[in-house]
Amino acid sequence: MRLLLFACIALSLAVACAEPPASEPVARGRQVYRALDCGRCHQIAGEGALFGPELTHVGTVAGTREPGVSAETYLRESIVSPSAYVVPGYPDVMPHGFQLGLSQADLDALVTYLTSLR
Numbered sequence: 001m002r003l004l005l006f007a008c009i010a011l012s013l014a015v016a017c018a019e020p021p022a023s024e025p026v027a028r029g030r031q032v033y034r035a036l037d038c039g040r041c042h043q044i045a046g047e048g049a050l051f052g053p054e055l056t057h058v059g060t061v062a063g064t065r066e067p068g069v070s071a072e073t074y075l076r077e078s079i080v081s082p083s084a085y086v087v088p089g090y091p092d093v094m095p096h097g098f099q100l101g102l103s104q105a106d107l108d109a110l111v112t113y114l115t116s117l118r
Contacts, residue, residue, distance in 0.1 A: 029113025032106045036098060044117065052094060053087045059115045075114045079107065 039048030063071035082094035
């Protein structure tokens with residue numbers, strides 16, 4: 001199952017990022033967000049679905065969710081271990097294993113992108 005998920009993520013990144021990978025972290029994070037099709041469940045600025053939490057201001061909101069936990073730490077943990085923080089009103093259904101197909105640089109860029117959404 002994990003191998004299949006890894007293969008799907010790797011293929012998604014390769015196909016969806018037919019454009020050269022951006023070198024600037026926020027732009028690269030946006031590419032990773034799109035390649036992983038996060039908009040299938042999350043909405044940013046009116047684009048995407050609202051099955052999962054809305055992310056337009058997640059860079060601000062994430063830092064208020066858990067006392068003593070920074071927005072960056074909260075977002076990283078939410079990607080690496082989706083059940084760690086479940087937003088009230090939403091089911092605990094975010095797929096586990098997204099990080100398996102991501103390089104550390106792409107995971108960092110994704111977190112940087114999400115943190116930039118204010």
